[in-house]
Amino acid sequence: MKYTRIYILLTVLLLLTACGGKQAGGKVVTVTIEPQRFFAEKIAGDKFAIHCVVPSGQSPETYDPTPKQMVQIGRSAAYLQIGYIGFEQVWMQKIRENNPDLKIFDVSQGMQFMKDTEEEHQHEGHQHEAGDGHHHHHAGGVDPHIWSSIEGAKVIAWNTLNAFIELDKENTEYYWKNYNDLLAEIEKTDAEIRQLLDPLADRTFIIYHPALTYFAAEFDLTQLCIEMDGKEPSPAQLKQLVMTAKEHHTKVVFIQQEFDRKNAELIAKETGCRLVVINPLDYHWNTEMIHIAKALADGQTD
The missing domain is CATH 3.40.50.1980 (Nitrogenase molybdenum iron protein domain)
Known part of the structure; x- marks a missing residue:
C-alpha cells in the first residue's frame, strides 16, 4: 500500500511537471x-x-x-x-x-x-x-x-x-x-526627467561608451565619449577630451558597469567631475532613466 501511494504521488508530480514545461x-x-x-x-x-x-x-x-x-x-x-x-x-x-x-x-x-x-x-x-x-x-x-x-x-x-x-x-x-x-x-x-534637467545651465556630460545619444538629443544635452572606435583612447585623445570637458564646464562622468573604470576615473580626476556608475541596460528602465537625470542635476549643486 505504501509503495502504491509513492507511485501515485510520483506519477502526479511527473504529470504536473510535464504540463508546466509544455x-x-x-x-x-x-x-x-x-x-x-x-x-x-x-x-x-x-x-x-x-x-x-x-x-x-x-x-x-x-x-x-x-x-x-x-x-x-x-x-x-x-x-x-x-x-x-x-x-x-x-x-x-x-x-x-x-x-x-x-x-x-x-x-x-x-x-x-x-x-x-x-x-x-x-x-x-x-x-x-x-x-x-x-x-x-x-x-x-x-x-x-x-x-x-x-x-x-x-x-x-x-x-x-x-x-x-x-x-x-x-x-x-x-x-x-x-x-x-x-x-x-x-x-x-x-515628466520627472524634464523637471530635473530643465533648470540645468551646464548641459554636457562625459560617458565611457556612447549609450545615451538619444537621451542627450531628446533633452538638449551634449554627450562626450571616452571610448574611441570601440577601443581605449590614446593619451592625445584623452587630453583633448579633458580640454573639451573643461570648456563645457562638465560636471559628471558616467561609467557603465560592464566597462573598465580606469580612464573614466582618470578623466574625473583631471576635470574635477563626479564619477557616477550607471546601467542603461538595467531591467528597471524607468528607475535607471531617472537615476541618470538625477545624477546630472546633482552635479550642478556640487
Whole structure:
C-alpha cells in the first residue's frame, strides 16, 4: 500500500511537471536585453514568460549566447529584436537559419535612428572583439541604444504591443490595457526627467561608451565619449577630451558597469567631475532613466 501511494504521488508530480514545461515552452518570448524584458513583461502580463538572452552586467555588443540559450530561443514562440545592436548583427542570421519557423519582430521599427558622430567623440563602425573571434559592431554606424530615450521607449512599447497581439489575438484587449498603463508610466518618467534637467545651465556630460545619444538629443544635452572606435583612447585623445570637458564646464562622468573604470576615473580626476556608475541596460528602465537625470542635476549643486 505504501509503495502504491509513492507511485501515485510520483506519477502526479511527473504529470504536473510535464504540463508546466509544455505550457512554459509554448508561451515564451525571447528578447535581447533587459530593458526589453521590462517593456515586454509590462505588456505580456501573465500571458507569456519573457526570456532575456544577454545577462545583466554583460555587454550586448560582444556577448555570445551559450548552447543552452540557443536551445531556449528555439523553443520560444517569438523573438523580439532591438534592431542594430552588436549581438544581433552577429547572431540573428544564425538564429533565423536554425529556427525557420520562429516568428521574429523588430521592436525598433519606425524609429528615427541616429548615427555615431565624431563631433560628439563617437565614430562609425564601433568594433569589439568577441570571444569567438567575431567583430561585433553597429551596422552602418547606426546608434542602437534607442531604449535610452522616451521616444525610443514609446516605439519599443508600440511594436511590442503589436507583436503580442499577432501572437495571441484572443487577448488583444488585455494587451491594449497593459500597453496604455505602460505608456502612462513612460509619460510620468518623461515628466520627472524634464523637471530635473530643465533648470540645468551646464548641459554636457562625459560617458565611457556612447549609450545615451538619444537621451542627450531628446533633452538638449551634449554627450562626450571616452571610448574611441570601440577601443581605449590614446593619451592625445584623452587630453583633448579633458580640454573639451573643461570648456563645457562638465560636471559628471558616467561609467557603465560592464566597462573598465580606469580612464573614466582618470578623466574625473583631471576635470574635477563626479564619477557616477550607471546601467542603461538595467531591467528597471524607468528607475535607471531617472537615476541618470538625477545624477546630472546633482552635479550642478556640487
